[in-house]
Amino acid sequence: MEFLTDPYGWWIEPFSENSFMLDALWAGLLAVLATSVVGTWVVLRGMSFLGDALAHGVLPGIAVAFVIDGNIMLGAFVAALAMVGGINLIHTYSPLPEDTATGILFVGFLALGVVIMSSHSGSYAGDLNSFLFGSITGVDDGDLVRQGLAAAISLVGVIVFYRAFLVLTFDETQARLLGLAPRLAHIGLLVLLVISIVASFETVGSLLVFAFLIAPPATAALIVRSVPMIMTLAVGVGSLAVVVGLLISFHHGTAAGATMALSAVTLFFLALLGSSIAVALSRRTQVVAAT
Amino acid sequence: MHPLRPPRERRARVLRVAAVAAACALAATGCGGDSSPSSTDAQTVVATTSIWADITGNVACDGSVIVETLIPSGADAHSFQPSLADRALLDDASLIISNGLGLEEIMADTLDAAERAGTPIIEIADHVQTQTSVEETDDGDPHIWFDPRLVADSLDVIADGLIDETGADPDALAKCVEDYRSELKTLDEETEALIDTLSANERSLATDHESLTYFAQRYGLDIVGTVIPSASTLAESNPAQLEALARTLEQEGVRVIFAEGEHSTEEADVLSRRLGDVRVVTLHTAGLEEHGSEADTYLNLIRTNAAEIVAGLTDTP
Numbered sequence: 001m002e003f004l005t006d007p008y009g010w011w012i013e014p015f016s017e018n019s020f021m022l023d024a025l026w027a028g029l030l031a032v033l034a035t036s037v038v039g040t041w042v043v044l045r046g047m048s049f050l051g052d053a054l055a056h057g058v059l060p061g062i063a064v065a066f067v068i069d070g071n072i073m074l075g076a077f078v079a080a081l082a083m084v085g086g087i088n089l090i091h092t093y094s095p096l097p098e099d100t101a102t103g104i105l106f107v108g109f110l111a112l113g114v115v116i117m118s119s120h121s122g123s124y125a126g127d128l129n130s131f132l133f134g135s136i137t138g139v140d141d142g143d144l145v146r147q148g149l150a151a152a153i154s155l156v157g158v159i160v161f162y163r164a165f166l167v168l169t170f171d172e173t174q175a176r177l178l179g180l181a182p183r184l185a186h187i188g189l190l191v192l193l194v195i196s197i198v199a200s201f202e203t204v205g206s207l208l209v210f211a212f213l214i215a216p217p218a219t220a221a222l223i224v225r226s227v228p229m230i231m232t233l234a235v236g237v238g239s240l241a242v243v244v245g246l247l248i249s250f251h252h253g254t255a256a257g258a259t260m261a262l263s264a265v266t267l268f269f270l271a272l273l274g275s276s277i278a279v280a281l282s283r284r285t286q287v288v289a290a291t
Numbered sequence: 292m293h294p295l296r297p298p299r300e301r302r303a304r305v306l307r308v309a310a311v312a313a314a315c316a317l318a319a320t321g322c323g324g325d326s327s328p329s330s331t332d333a334q335t336v337v338a339t340t341s342i343w344a345d346i347t348g349n350v351a352c353d354g355s356v357i358v359e360t361l362i363p364s365g366a367d368a369h370s371f372q373p374s375l376a377d378r379a380l381l382d383d384a385s386l387i388i389s390n391g392l393g394l395e396e397i398m399a400d401t402l403d404a405a406e407r408a409g410t411p412i413i414e415i416a417d418h419v420q421t422q423t424s425v426e427e428t429d430d431g432d433p434h435i436w437f438d439p440r441l442v443a444d445s446l447d448v449i450a451d452g453l454i455d456e457t458g459a460d461p462d463a464l465a466k467c468v469e470d471y472r473s474e475l476k477t478l479d480e481e482t483e484a485l486i487d488t489l490s491a492n493e494r495s496l497a498t499d500h501e502s503l504t505y506f507a508q509r510y511g512l513d514i515v516g517t518v519i520p521s522a523s524t525l526a527e528s529n530p531a532q533l534e535a536l537a538r539t540l541e542q543e544g545v546r547v548i549f550a551e552g553e554h555s556t557e558e559a560d561v562l563s564r565r566l567g568d569v570r571v572v573t574l575h576t577a578g579l580e581e582h583g584s585e586a587d588t589y590l591n592l593i594r595t596n597a598a599e600i601v602a603g604l605t606d607t608p
Contacts, residue, residue, distance in 0.1 A: 018379060133397075136375075137373045137374070137375060137400070139404065249374045249375040251376065255372040258372075
């Protein structure tokens with residue numbers, strides 16, 4: 001109950017007294033900004049599974065970058081784009097639904113990543129672990145610059161293509177009639193998705209990237225209706241999850257990445273509970289009013 | 292030098308300090324003699340593993356510094372994920388003692404960031420004569436503490452670090468180092484004498500991971516095979532390796548696989564069942580256990596392991 005009895009000491013002091021807490025906070029907030037706005041479209045269009053697959057589909061690229069000592073971000077980016085291309089290929093040349101194509105490539109890319117790493121130095125799967133969970137306890141300036149750029153690209157992209165994404169989400173036929181090229185918009189969205197994932201996974205880990213991609217927009221969608229409101233609230237919810245997660249990790253020594261992910265999921269269930277109660281209450285009011 | 296931050300009241304930190312203080316109060320060897328360190332004036336040194344914390348405590352046997360352990364006993368150093376409380380501990384410390392050679396692989400970023408933030412790090416592997424592991428990997432076998440002579444070689448580096456960073460008394464520490472060095476020498480001689488009771492054909496052994504390279508080299512044992520040929524406990528095995536290992540073990544007549552207590556021995560167990568007369572013996576490799584157990588200090592850890600290894604190698608079914 002210290003967060004109630006000593007609010008300054010629990011909520012503020014860790015950030016004001018420790019520069020690494022501020023670094024972690026910035027890394028977390030930028031990750032939320034980059035992922036939540038793009039994640040809103042992911043949630044509204046029912047592409048969560050694809051988001052998860054992409055978050056793990058970066059691994060073979062990281063593995064190759066590790067082996068040839070190349071740029072890890074570039075490797076991750078290429079791998080994620082290759083996955084998007086592969087899913088489109090399977091979808092085009094087979095009657096199978098898109099989630100099957102996604103699933104096949106998800107497991108294929110994950111396995112490929114581990115196999116490449118194991119062929120590298122004996123049987124070595126160790127280093128990949130740090131990419132699943134990230135290292136927000138060791139953020140440096142380069143991480144922040146990279147994440148800031150990605151957040152800016154995501155924001156600009158979502159604003160510029162707002163209309164295209166909106167029509168794509170709610171009426172694909174109309175999009176075609178309006179000349180908005182739904183296929184192009186779809187690919188544009190996937191590229192933004194890849195950018196937000198790749199920029200954030202090294203700091204916060206691919207597990208947490210996926211949590212931020214889905215949980216805050218889903219939470220916001222329970223509470224508000226319009227897309228800009230969902231995006232705004234999603235950033236707010238995600239930021240709250242970051243702050244609470246960091247503080248719990250700081251005060252109680254839990255793993256930072258997983259604590260933030262868990263905070264985001266907990267906020268979703270709180271919102272679900274709250275909205276269910278609100279619906280039940282309004283129904284009762286209506287019943288009372290009708291009698 | 293990094294500026295001292297004002298002392299703060301944080302539960303995790305206070306609990307840790309209390310736990311260390313309690314351990315020091317109970318332990319005969321360890322964090323300092325009779326003078327119990329007070330948390331207000333004594334500076335904190337963080338060691339990544341409990342083994343290096345114990346060794347550092349013996350170097351500062353005058354109780355002039357508080358030695359804390361980052362990776363809890365029983366946790367696997369290879370996969371340990373630090374929390375932000377751990378990061379605070381690192382940043383507030385005057386000095387960090389790490390093993391190096393990839394032992395702290397997952398938290399490498401965190402250690403680097405703490406160093407950038409101003410806490411100096413001594414990586415023991417940089418200061419002693421290390422060797423590369425059997426299988427060719429980027430790093431050598433990080434389990435350098437399995438050769439007590441290398442631990443003895445590290446004492447001066449630790450002492451110099453403590454003197455430079457915490458202002459510990461050089462004369463007091465010189466005395467501590469001298470005492471502990473002679474204890475390590477005794478340990479080394481005892482272990483050598485114990486292993487020398489083994490005959491030439493009792494000296495072949497297999498390990499679960501590459502963790503006994505230093506021990507084997509020091510005391511003339513022959514590691515004929517490793518279930519998972521990597522120093523990392525995060526690696527996987529593959530069937531061809533296991534098949535080759537099974538044949539080697541049968542040829543060499545190896546009857547024991549020595550495994551590490553920090554993680555699953557599943558693959559070694561399967562191999563042991565398949566070969567029938569091969570046992571899996573779990574050693575204490577990477578961390579100390581609670582006070583009063585047989586591996587509560589570094590010296591006891593090596594003694595216990597040496598006894599287990601000799602017992603395992605001489606045990607005729």
